[in-house]
Amino acid sequence: MSKTIQEIQEEIVDEFAMFDDWMQRYEYMIELGKALPLIDEKYKIDENLIKGCQSKVWVHAELEDEKLVFTADSDAIITKGIVAILIRAFSNHHPSAIIEANTKFIDDIGLKEHLSPTRANGLVSMIKQLKMYAVAYQTQLN
Amino acid sequence: MSIATNNIAFNVEEIRKDFPILNREVNGYPLVYLDNAATSQTPKQVMDAIVDYYSNYNANIHRGVHSLSQEATDKYEGARKKIQQHFNAEKTHEIIFTSGTTHGINLVASGFASILKKGDEIWVSALEHHSNIVPWQMLCEKTGAILKVIPMNEQGELIYESFEELLSEKTKMVFLNHVSNALGTINPIKKIIDKAHEKGAAVLIDGAQAAPHIKADVQALDVDFYVVSAHKMCGPTGVGVLYGKEEWLNKLPPYQGGGEMIATVSFEKTTYAELPHKFEAGTPNICGGIAFGAAIDYMNAIGFEAIARYEEELLDYATIKLQEIEGMKLYGTSREKTAVISFNIESLHPYDIGTLLDKMGIAVRTGHHCAQPIMDFYKIPGTVRASFSFYNTKEEINRFIEAVKKAKSMLS
Numbered sequence: 001m002s003k004t005i006q007e008i009q010e011e012i013v014d015e016f017a018m019f020d021d022w023m024q025r026y027e028y029m030i031e032l033g034k035a036l037p038l039i040d041e042k043y044k045i046d047e048n049l050i051k052g053c054q055s056k057v058w059v060h061a062e063l064e065d066e067k068l069v070f071t072a073d074s075d076a077i078i079t080k081g082i083v084a085i086l087i088r089a090f091s092n093h094h095p096s097a098i099i100e101a102n103t104k105f106i107d108d109i110g111l112k113e114h115l116s117p118t119r120a121n122g123l124v125s126m127i128k129q130l131k132m133y134a135v136a137y138q139t140q141l142n
Numbered sequence: 143m144s145i146a147t148n149n150i151a152f153n154v155e156e157i158r159k160d161f162p163i164l165n166r167e168v169n170g171y172p173l174v175y176l177d178n179a180a181t182s183q184t185p186k187q188v189m190d191a192i193v194d195y196y197s198n199y200n201a202n203i204h205r206g207v208h209s210l211s212q213e214a215t216d217k218y219e220g221a222r223k224k225i226q227q228h229f230n231a232e233k234t235h236e237i238i239f240t241s242g243t244t245h246g247i248n249l250v251a252s253g254f255a256s257i258l259k260k261g262d263e264i265w266v267s268a269l270e271h272h273s274n275i276v277p278w279q280m281l282c283e284k285t286g287a288i289l290k291v292i293p294m295n296e297q298g299e300l301i302y303e304s305f306e307e308l309l310s311e312k313t314k315m316v317f318l319n320h321v322s323n324a325l326g327t328i329n330p331i332k333k334i335i336d337k338a339h340e341k342g343a344a345v346l347i348d349g350a351q352a353a354p355h356i357k358a359d360v361q362a363l364d365v366d367f368y369v370v371s372a373h374k375m376c377g378p379t380g381v382g383v384l385y386g387k388e389e390w391l392n393k394l395p396p397y398q399g400g401g402e403m404i405a406t407v408s409f410e411k412t413t414y415a416e417l418p419h420k421f422e423a424g425t426p427n428i429c430g431g432i433a434f435g436a437a438i439d440y441m442n443a444i445g446f447e448a449i450a451r452y453e454e455e456l457l458d459y460a461t462i463k464l465q466e467i468e469g470m471k472l473y474g475t476s477r478e479k480t481a482v483i484s485f486n487i488e489s490l491h492p493y494d495i496g497t498l499l500d501k502m503g504i505a506v507r508t509g510h511h512c513a514q515p516i517m518d519f520y521k522i523p524g525t526v527r528a529s530f531s532f533y534n535t536k537e538e539i540n541r542f543i544e545a546v547k548k549a550k551s552m553l554s
Binding site: 022023026027030054055056075076077078079 | 169497501523
């Protein structure tokens, strides 16, 4: 049985809890960003760009066995780290689970400042985009 | 702390006491504010003027017969006078209060819609802020005029020769900034104004980035329009001025209709008020205008020469220190520039650097700085921009440099 979104989020929160200060948290995020699997270049197109980010973020989604799989990339490494965290939590789940998932864990891992809708990195836009994909694919499954 | 400055009278520690915000912490570190080109901080003398206005003589101006209204009118018009003197305008009514530089530009652009004809040419420079590109593009769409661009070189300087060569009798207007917001380049505006006048074209100079560093003399420049914002020069946001030569301001139609800007109104015909009120429809930002006057007083008390000298020291110091960092690339290396440094390190994204600097309490601007054509020229998504003011110190620059090094090592 694979883990639920909730379980993965708790796991991520636990990992971040090991760090004492912001620098370690950001270093870890940068590491996660570097480790994000490469997106297929053909998906780095304008339609997959998320608006509202100062850096470019591409997110692609496709359905595999009723599960939504996300791949992404960004030209900024911290943004890439943030999107990597989101993908780890949300990718490979049924669209309905993605739609229902809450995002409180972002707060819990000390990235609350990135949640402001006016923040240039567009974390809010990223979450919205992932959920939009889920809604779109959910309608396909119905 | 002693600052090695040629100007003994300039005491940065004393000056810093005027800026309460400089004492605050950001993310657990003392704030180092290096985003002065976006907006400057406010000295308590200016805050006092704001508090004084609301505490003692808040009233609508120009209309009331009562004493408060008269006092407010006197202070507001007094501020106009101060601004006139500061920019050495010939007449007080050549100073129009606006909501800021963008408003001033739009006011002039809108007025020129009735003057321009199809096929006329208007020029902007490659170094412009979007606010000095978009209104003119809109104007061209409306009138059929053609937009031409003064090109720039690798150092971020305008190529004057191209302008000189292509300027023609068809040219009706030229618009450029005095100082580039993204790179800090000081443009050779006097040369451009004179050349444009030879062909009978009017010139508008966007002085938003110059005003905090250079005291422009509009008569000596012989410029037709000069626009500034108060908030870049220690004043509040939401207020600025448009200087225009009287003959031009008389020629342009009013920008907005409303109270204040009329002489008589009937349903058959409305006659417009005299300058400057013709362009000041509605109740203005009274407090803002008065506070702008206080800001001008504050900066003049320190002295623009002293400010320029000190900022140049900061700029030189920061430039040398930054260049010691491996992989550092500076954009805008003109010898004539204000205290602005735009840079990237290797292929690191400016956003990443800016985010980490913020975590260390250092405020810089990242991105395209509303000057995408410049970024396209250099083929980069943006830069990190540190912009210095007379209240910054070398110690702050040291902290900035250390933070940049730390960010680089974290990101590489």
